[in-house]
Every structure is written in C-alpha cells, then in structure tokens.
Amino acid sequence: MNRIEGKLVLLGGGKMGRALIKGVLSAGVTTESQLTVVEPHAGAQQWWRDELPGVSVTGDGQAAIEAAQIVLVAVKPNVVQQVAGSFSGSWGERLVISIAAGVTLERLQNLFDSRCVVRVMPNTPCLVGAGASAYACGEAVSSEQAATVAAIFSAVGVVDQVDEQLLDAVTGLSGSGPAYVFVIIEALADGGVAAGLPRPLAMQLATQTVLGAAQLLQETGEHPAALKDAVASPGGTTIAGLSVLEQNGLRSAMIEAVKAATERSRALGSHA
C-alpha cells in the first residue's frame, strides 16, 4: 500500500468521510496525526473523538486547511459552495478531492478557484474495504497527485481513473448500487420468510447468496449468463424462479434504476 505524503483535511465527517478515513488509517496510507476533520456539528464531532481519538477535530477549518496539502471534500453537494467559500487562503496550493455526487470538475475548478481538483465517486462498501470508486482529474493535477488519489481509494476497495463524462453513470451504478443490492437482499429474505424460513436464517442465506454469487463471478471471470445457466437445471426450480423475475421485469427495473440515478447525478451537478 502506498503511503501518502502531507497533511490531510477532511471537510464533512459524515458517513462517507468516516468510511474513507477509517479505511485509509487501517491500511496505513496515512496516520491519525496527519489528519484533521472539519465538522461543525457537535454530535458528529463526538463520534470522531470516541472512535479515532488521535485525529484532530474542529469546527473551523481555516488553520488546518492552511497547513494541509490534501483536502477531501465529503459534504453534501449543496454544501460544497459553502465550504469552498469558508477558507480565506488560496486553494490552488492544495489537492482538492471531492466526492460530492454530480458536482463537476468545472464547477469544482470555479468554486475552489483551482485546477488542482479531483472528482471521485466512491460507495458505502468502502466502510468494509470493499468499495468501488472512479475518479477524474482537473487540468493541473500531477501524476503524483493522481497517485495519491488512487492510494486513498484503493485503501478502501477498487478504483479506476475515468473520463469525467462517465462519472454520472458511475454514480448511477456503483455509487447508488449498494442500495439496490440491499433491497434485493431484503426481498430475497422476505421471500424465504414467506416460504417458511425463520427470519435470521433467511437473512443469512440471502446475504451469503449475494456475496457468494459476486465472488464466484469475480473469481471465475465467467459471464453472468453462463453462471446463471449453470444454476438452472432443465425443468428445475431455478428456471421456475427466473421465469417469474422475467415476467415482473427485474432486468428492466435495474436498467431503469441506473439510468434514473445517472440523470439525477447530472441534475445535482447543474444545481450544486
């Protein structure tokens, strides 16, 4: 794992900020003494003090940002403008990495008056080191700085550099995708309960089935259709279940969900 150089400030100590920082610390990408979290709300500050007592936490980021080489922006998209305006110095001397959904590189470059900005889309499985992230770099980001971004996000899962035009679709697929999968797992468990299984057993079987299927797909490198066919015996149980999924439009529901989330990411970008 590559260690990153310099002080890092996290703006916004909520769900994603916590997931990312816990991941980079446990992977040894940086250390608690190199980190400051800027979070205005007392409740959220307390979480950091309880969980990571070696990390500095403050409500006012001015001094910490002045001392930092890397700033990770993890506030809601509609708060990015406010945090960009909260610092009186020049952002341009720092690498600014934003995970705000939909907020474009052009918008980041304008808000931070810097071309040294990176737009990233991670997801919540970063919390357990199984995230999927993609990023695009602004015009002045050096290859060393791009490597810093890769080091941070590879500490919490897989990461790819992409053209910025793909990032709304990344948001619709892997950014929002964990929520779709949680709905599928919950529904599978409900089906098991409806068929007579105790709830805890149904939940364990549903979760492990999704985890195992994803792992099988990844490790064999087979096409999902081939693995699906291998489960479905002629005249058997699986083809009976699959036929109900087709009748009820599961595939098109998934496709439309990703498209709708992609559109929403584009819309967030135009309003942020």
Ligand SMILES: NC(=O)C1=CN([C@@H]2O[C@H](COP(=O)(O)OP(=O)(O)OC[C@H]3O[C@@H](n4cnc5c(N)ncnc54)[C@H](OP(=O)(O)O)[C@@H]3O)[C@@H](O)[C@H]2O)C=CC1
């Ligand atoms: N959740 C997800 O699955 C994903 C989210 N994202 C993106 O990550 C970003 C953060 O999302 P998420 O972690 O879910 O949101 P959270 O609301 O959990 O975290 C945002 C945090 O920022 C704090 N905050 C508000 N104003 C300021 C400020 N002026 N300065 C510093 N901190 C502030 C919030 O405090 P308070 O709540 O008290 O206002 C909150 O603790 C969003 O832009 C989102 O689009 C990206 C990928 C996946």
Ligand SMILES: O=C(O)[C@@H]1CCC=N1
């Ligand atoms: O729902 C959202 O807006 C954020 C971005 C991707 C996942 N959650």
